[in-house]
Amino acid sequence: MELSEPVIARRTGRPLSFDRDAALVVAMRLFWQHGYEATSVADLTRAMGITPPSLYTAFGDKRQLFREAVDRYLGGAATIVAGIAAAARASDAARDLLTAAALGDTGDDTPPGCLLASAIVSSSASAADVREELAAIRRGIEAALRARIERDVAQGVLPADSDAEALAGLVFAVVQGMSTLAKDGAGRDKLMRIVDGAMRSWPAAG
Amino acid sequence: MELSEPVIARRTGRPLSFDRDAALVVAMRLFWQHGYEATSVADLTRAMGITPPSLYTAFGDKRQLFREAVDRYLGGAATIVAGIAAAARASDAARDLLTAAALGDTGDDTPPGCLLASAIVSSSASAADVREELAAIRRGIEAALRARIERDVAQGVLPADSDAEALAGLVFAVVQGMSTLAKDGAGRDKLMRIVDGAMRSWPAAG
DNA sequence: AGCGATATATAGCGATCGCTATGGAACTGT
DNA sequence: ACAGTTCCATAGCGATCGCTATATATCGCT
Known part of the structure; x- marks a missing residue:
């Protein structure tokens, strides 16, 4: 990658x-x-x-x-995936990911939003494969988070009935969505409070 | 509108x-x-x-x-805003919004994702104003949800320290994000479980 | 039938798209 | 000095962009 x-x-x-x-x-x-x-x-x-x-x-x-x-922009997608795997707990990985997104979306001297989230949405025929490449990066990061969650479930850190796919998906949906909010004018403070709210949906740690 | x-x-x-x-x-x-x-x-x-x-x-x-x-596509943005205001509780409005998005993003004979979320992200100079129009619609719906939440807070249905802006923002971020997930291949079942997860972050009703 | 009004089809406007052919400029080696 | 190599600048390729001028077809009305 x-x-x-x-x-x-x-x-x-x-x-x-x-x-x-x-x-x-x-x-x-x-x-x-x-x-x-x-x-x-x-x-x-x-x-x-x-x-x-x-x-x-x-x-x-x-x-x-x-x-x-x-x-x-990503500083190497592999770096992000490795960071997720290395987090002490899945919830830390999720919070780190969300926080990094919120901060990155609202930099003082960078454009609002996330390059990965918003660079290609429309897909003319010529850009379809580029879009698919971005989607693959997104899925790769999401899969890494999901795997980290499943590890916590297997180790009893998270409840056995936790829906790892849905949890990872939720985190990723919020990451993507915050990019749109930032482009629509939301500031860093608001995004950070959204991150707090999203982490409230996290199952109670053991 | x-x-x-x-x-x-x-x-x-x-x-x-x-x-x-x-x-x-x-x-x-x-x-x-x-x-x-x-x-x-x-x-x-x-x-x-x-x-x-x-x-x-x-x-x-x-x-x-x-x-x-x-x-x-929206069936009249005013209709959506009215539906939010008319919901029995803010949490119902939020869940309805999320569910409608999840279903709309994954229709059997419609394109994946949300037209409102993904039609314009890139903004060439000529399309900047069109993008701004879409952003205004998004902000309008978000503002309606936020107002509905604040009503619940004022009536004691939600805790007094609830962050209405962040709650509405989170719901909206998930709505936007699910569109990307759907375009990246996520199915209806997954999105619906993400909705469930998102609603878990909702403060306990009184 | 003839007139005013509107919609249609053909053709093509100027501008921009991603990209490149051509030829000259700036370097390292012998 | 010269060959070999690589980069730069001008100019412009064919294709597509959103859009429209022109002329013809089809309507209601008188």
């Missing part, structure tokens, strides 16, 4: 005239703010300060640039 | 060669499935079985057609 540009090749030649990583961050912010389809290559090149051929040689095409931007 | 075509005008002339309402339903389903921006006028005219000039004379332009489709 990790993306990394190949370190091979590069046989002399004219050097890059721009900071590749800085340009990637600029692209990430544009995708974050406007979504995948509404961000045009012209928008990207203008904001990144480069011309289309430079973008295409450096990042492949718009789709691959978006993939790198998503990975940059 | 209600849209209705004017019944005035109509001074003879050639009659419509298609069923306006049936065509509207077709458009609604397209918008529902692909979102606002990803549904092109060419897609619409092809599916509706009409030509572009017919669409523009009958519905104005793409934006107005979308507005009518949204209204058709």
